[in-house]
Amino acid sequence: MIKINVRIDEALHARLQRRAHDADLTLSAFLRRVLQQGADPANGYVFSSQDEILATCIQILSIVATGIGQQSPKALQQGMADARAILTERGLLGRENAR
Template structure:
């Protein structure tokens, strides 16, 4: 069996040790099921600090999209096309995922306008 070493602050370690003691388990026995849950493909989502940042980004996006839509629908279309292109360039959006999500592939002209 492999060993996993992680650094945690003293207060967290103390709380974990107390919870494990209360369950009559070692800290390893107490944490192992939690780690197994996090590693199960298709299992419960393991929330991280990045989720908070993503939540803020999504809220900001929704607000900006609404403001842009009030100004001009063309702005929203161009922004969506540009964002899809950036996601594809970074390997974060595959063509089949794009088709499955209902997004229309859009090519950009020289001025960055959707065609």
């Protein structure tokens, strides 16, 4: 097996550690899987392979949010705050966007 050394900043390291922990993997095992996925030509381009699913989810959630906002703006506001907190906690939303 070949060993690769890569330098990353502390914030990226923390996010990767969190994702590995959430997947119940060591950081090395998690990164090996990420690299395998990125190198697999059958998976398509690693940064866009889930774009269609993501776009559909965003459309559905937008429709739901619009309906909830029309019925109860306060419930929509609370739901958005809860979602931001969860996304931030999981490292999926930058701290600057968590407001």
